[in-house]
Amino acid sequence: MLDVNDLRASAGDKEILRGISLTVKKGEVHAIMGPNGSGKSTLAQVLAGHPAYQVTGGQVRFEGQDLLDMEPEERAQAGVFLAFQYPVEIPGVTNAYFLRAAYNALRKAKGLDEVDPMDFLDVLEDRLKVVEWGPEIMSRAVNAGFSGGEKKRNEILQLAVLEPKLAILDETDSGLDIDALRIVAKGVNRLRSPDRSFIVVTHYQRLLNHIVPDVVHVLVNGRIVKSGGKELALELEARGYDRVEEVAGVA
């Protein structure tokens, strides 16, 4: 599904990703862990086409296509979804309008007819259950005045509505209390399927108690220094990132 090969990226003059290689197969859940500043959020954002970063080397193939050659909307239309670490507030646009616009943009790209607001309500009803929300959230402006937890839930709601092939969760657990974390994790688990892959970027192991990964990668200083099974996350929790850096021999 996703093949990242020696990916390098910078923000301005600063190189952040220094040669990342990673293969995610269909249906797999990969966790990317690492200390602050290791580049894990940058990796998530670069895959979605964030304009703040310049790709300076490497290739990314998604379902056989050259992902780096695609505009952000084309990546979304191809089935890539990024749940933002800091979801953007858009006062003046309701959640309902925003979600339908996105849903229809994806349908249009597939050559399907757009759905009208009434039919879209049917689509929504079911998806709202994923994040345990009622319909009243739909008339609120996108993320405007939302609590940290509500913003993250809203990202998962978008994920549920847009049904991507690859969902990248960028520190979706940060700033969540335990109840919000449970709801978000439960939502993600409901959306797991043999056809959908996940990349879960997180600083802490606790999210991975709820969303159990197939593969864990440790990112330090712009490189993957270690990969392993879900046990690796527990090991990191017990020993801290410093030890891994030592083991991997990077400063």
Place this chain on the structure above:
Amino acid sequence: MTETYVRQFEVFAGNGGSEGPAWLPGVRRAAIERFAAVGFPTSRDEEWRFTPVAPIARAEFRPALPGTVTREALAPFLFGHAEWPQLVFVNGKYAPELSVVPALPFGVKLGNLASALRRDGALLERHLTRHARPETTPFAALNTAFMRDGALVYVPPGTVLDDPIHLLFVTSPDAGGSVAYPRNLVIVERGARASVVESYVTLAEGASYFTNAVTEVVSGEDAWTEHTRIQRESERAYHMGFTHVDQARGSHYRSFTLAMGGAIARHNLHVRLNAPGIETLMYGLYLARGEQVVDNHTAIYHDQPNCNSWEVYKGVLSDRARAVFNGKVFVKPEAQKTDAKQTNRNLLLSPTAKVDTKPQLEIFADDVKCTHGATVGFLDPLSLFYLRSRGIPPETAQRVLTYAFAAEVVDEVALAPVREELTRLVLGRLGYTG
């Protein structure tokens, strides 16, 4: 130039301009003398520095003639509520056959100024030109000299009007080259409640003409007044508007101003808070494209203590359009506990669009809360990325975010049908179809 209008006045004075109550000709004469003395403003006048009115002065418009407009042609301007009380003016002249004046609560007066000058001379003498002073701007002087018609809305004490009153000023297709001087007086007495919509629209799309309008609003003690002003003239026309509001103790006045027409368009909104306990809300939206120049000058006079004013004006500018915003807040020494907040935000959709924004706070009381802020910027790249990351193409993302920017003020319009129509207008302007 200036002399053209002085000459036109002499003709007018001998032919209709001397009609009406005895006090009026002197008022007109004083106004034209004032105009003759100051002339059209130039860029050397601080108040007009960024607003080039030379094209208006050069054009030498002739007085507007009556025009013919059908009821059908007005349909797009009626907010889907043809049954609302409405006074229609064609080229500045009252058109009773197009107007709707239903039975209204006892004592309510809804009619045109020309008739009122014949019947209600005493009421008019107390108010007309007493609020919007001719010396405020040269255009106000010109309007006062030449005013003949417009709306009179009088809501007696304690009376609540359910439906909004619509004052519709339309320019007929053949009115190119002419000037109209609408003059309105809205009086909402003690404890009364009314909503007035004032629209300037055109059936002369593409024509160059001039509307020079003045509206006086008197909001009595504890009165509640909502005032919506919509300016959608031809994009080749000129529009100068001046609204002066006088508020009495405990009154609530809220205005929403939309400006989207005119080659050069300006609106001065001045509100005087004459007593304690007043609340004033002023929302504005201006949309300019091409070479349009749109100017909003607002002035809030906090003369008395314990009053609140809240002002938000927003602009969206594309192409080579220019906007001017000047927001004055005057707080007198006795106006303690004033709470005044002013915001002006501008969104540039093109690097060649330009905004001159100037908050001007003059505060002479020490126990007050006064804030102001002005921003000029492009669409937030992060917000654009957020939408695009959901599959929304960049052109759509830009429109959605631009509309969202404008919606923050449009959503403040309390009247749902007007709000919905404004939403449609704004969306249409931003290129949405359907």
